[in-house]
Amino acid sequence: xxxxxxxxxxxxxxxxxxxxxxxxxxxxxxxxxxxxxxxxxxxxxxxxxxxxxxxxxxxxxxxxxxxxxxxxxxxxxxxxxxxxxxxxxxxxxxxxxxxxxxxxxxxxxxxxxxxxxxxxxxxxxxxxxxxxxxxxxxxxxxxxxxxxxxxxxxxxxxxxxxxxxxxxxxxxxxxxxxxxxxxxxxxxxxxxxxxxxxxxxxxxxxxxxxxxxxxxxxxxxxxxxxxxxxxxxxxxxxxxxxxxxxxxxxxxxxxxxxxxxxxxxxxxxxxxxxxxxxxxxxxxxxxxxxxxxxxxxxxxxxxxxxxxxxxxxxxxxxxxxxxxxxxxxxxxxxxxxxxxxxxxxxxxxxxxxxxxxxxxxxxxxxxxxxxxxxxxxxxxxxxxxxxxxxxxxxxxxxxxxxxxxxxxxxxxxxxxx
Numbered sequence: 001x002x003x004x005x006x007x008x009x010x011x012x013x014x015x016x017x018x019x020x021x022x023x024x025x026x027x028x029x030x031x032x033x034x035x036x037x038x039x040x041x042x043x044x045x046x047x048x049x050x051x052x053x054x055x056x057x058x059x060x061x062x063x064x065x066x067x068x069x070x071x072x073x074x075x076x077x078x079x080x081x082x083x084x085x086x087x088x089x090x091x092x093x094x095x096x097x098x099x100x101x102x103x104x105x106x107x108x109x110x111x112x113x114x115x116x117x118x119x120x121x122x123x124x125x126x127x128x129x130x131x132x133x134x135x136x137x138x139x140x141x142x143x144x145x146x147x148x149x150x151x152x153x154x155x156x157x158x159x160x161x162x163x164x165x166x167x168x169x170x171x172x173x174x175x176x177x178x179x180x181x182x183x184x185x186x187x188x189x190x191x192x193x194x195x196x197x198x199x200x201x202x203x204x205x206x207x208x209x210x211x212x213x214x215x216x217x218x219x220x221x222x223x224x225x226x227x228x229x230x231x232x233x234x235x236x237x238x239x240x241x242x243x244x245x246x247x248x249x250x251x252x253x254x255x256x257x258x259x260x261x262x263x264x265x266x267x268x269x270x271x272x273x274x275x276x277x278x279x280x281x282x283x284x285x286x287x288x289x290x291x292x293x294x295x296x297x298x299x300x301x302x303x304x305x306x307x308x309x310x311x312x313x314x315x316x317x318x319x320x321x322x323x324x325x326x327x328x329x330x331x332x333x334x335x336x337x338x339x340x341x342x343x344x345x346x347x348x349x350x351x352x353x354x355x356x357x358x359x360x361x362x363x364x365x366x367x368x369x370x371x372x373x374x375x376x377x378x379x380x381x382x383x384x385x386x387x388x389x390x391x392x393x394x395x396x397x398x399x400x401x402x403x404x405x406x407x408x409x410x411x412x413x414x415x416x417x
Contacts, residue, residue, distance in 0.1 A: 017173030021296035052120030058307030062399025080115030204266030
């Protein structure tokens with residue numbers, strides 16, 4: 001139930017960005033009885049949101065639990081998700097490898113590969129079902145003004161300006177709108193000088209629910225099992241090689257991919273369209289100020305190695321929803337610095353751990369010094385051979401480590417005191 005002291009605002013929580021993270025947050029918060037407004041630059045009803053496309057995302061097991069708790073997982077699983085039951089990690093041309101199996105770790109799956117469009121459609125349908133969610137789109141937030149007990153947002157919709165006040169503004173727009181910088185949020189940005197090329201291909205051998213992470217000289221190559229029997233490709237390359245790869249004929253692309261990956265999945269064929277995006281490590285110096293909080297890629301962008309990025313943002317959602325639920329139950333101001341500090345204290349360790357993990361993986365596997373090459377391959381073999389090390393590694397990458405929010409355990413939020 002909404003706090004009476006909040007009723008003078010137009011909405012309780014305004015979410016900037018209706019992509020996968022922003023939509024998940026709206027679905028998580030709606031059962032609390034709050035008024036949630038989602039401002040999105042693209043029309044969600046027609047599937048125009050850029051993240052609602054045919055790309056695929058690797059979901060950690062903990063992320064599946066969150067989607068379960070939000071009531072969207074059954075539709076996602078039925079329409080466009082594939083369980084990852086095995087993971088094979090290798091260093092091209094070297095002796096090291098590690099194999100992870102869900103059955104050995106008493107898990108149904110190590111993770112899942114889901115179609116972004118299907119996740120977006122499931123979340124949009126859920127937002128339509130839940131009371132208290134108002135979608136303002138297509139529209140953009142041009143500025144946010146600080147007031148003592150609320151924030152005032154300048155919004156442009158259909159060429160007309162409007163204003164909405166909220167107790168808390170959550171930015172989940174990926175950080176590319178420029179609003180983050182306009183509001184004075186400082187961040188560091190590390191350019192990996194790498195670009196990810198995304199595609200899908202058919203394979204002559206069944207993928208058997210196996211995901212592959214293969215480290216090459218130009219960066220990691222991920223091959224992910226898809227629900228339709230195909231595999232998704234995340235091919236990391238250098239900016240200098242990007243135009244060449246995108247310009248290859250389908251036959252050349254398949255031949256080059258086959259040479260880098262090998263024959264574990266038989267022969268590749270029928271490549272889909274190719275897309276690309278540059279890779280950075282982005283870290284905020286401060287995640288909140290003046291009743292504005294950043295989550296997801298707006299707060300932290302990491303290298304896709306290990307498939308951690310979206311899962312990190314979804315854990316932001318789960319933790320923030322629980323902190324706000326506790327505040328509502330105890331009649332606290334969830335837009336206050338004190339409460340947002342509690343949220344950040346919870347999330348800081350996970351954010352740093354994932355950033356350091358992905359960054360160190362790229363640095364270690366991009367270095368061909370003989371001693372380092374031997375050491376990293378020995379480490380892969382240790383993970384493969386020692387069950388306790390394997391279990392600890394899997395729990396971390398599956399989002400099951402540390403203090404877990406209720407949603408990350410597949411449980412609904414506690415609404416009543």
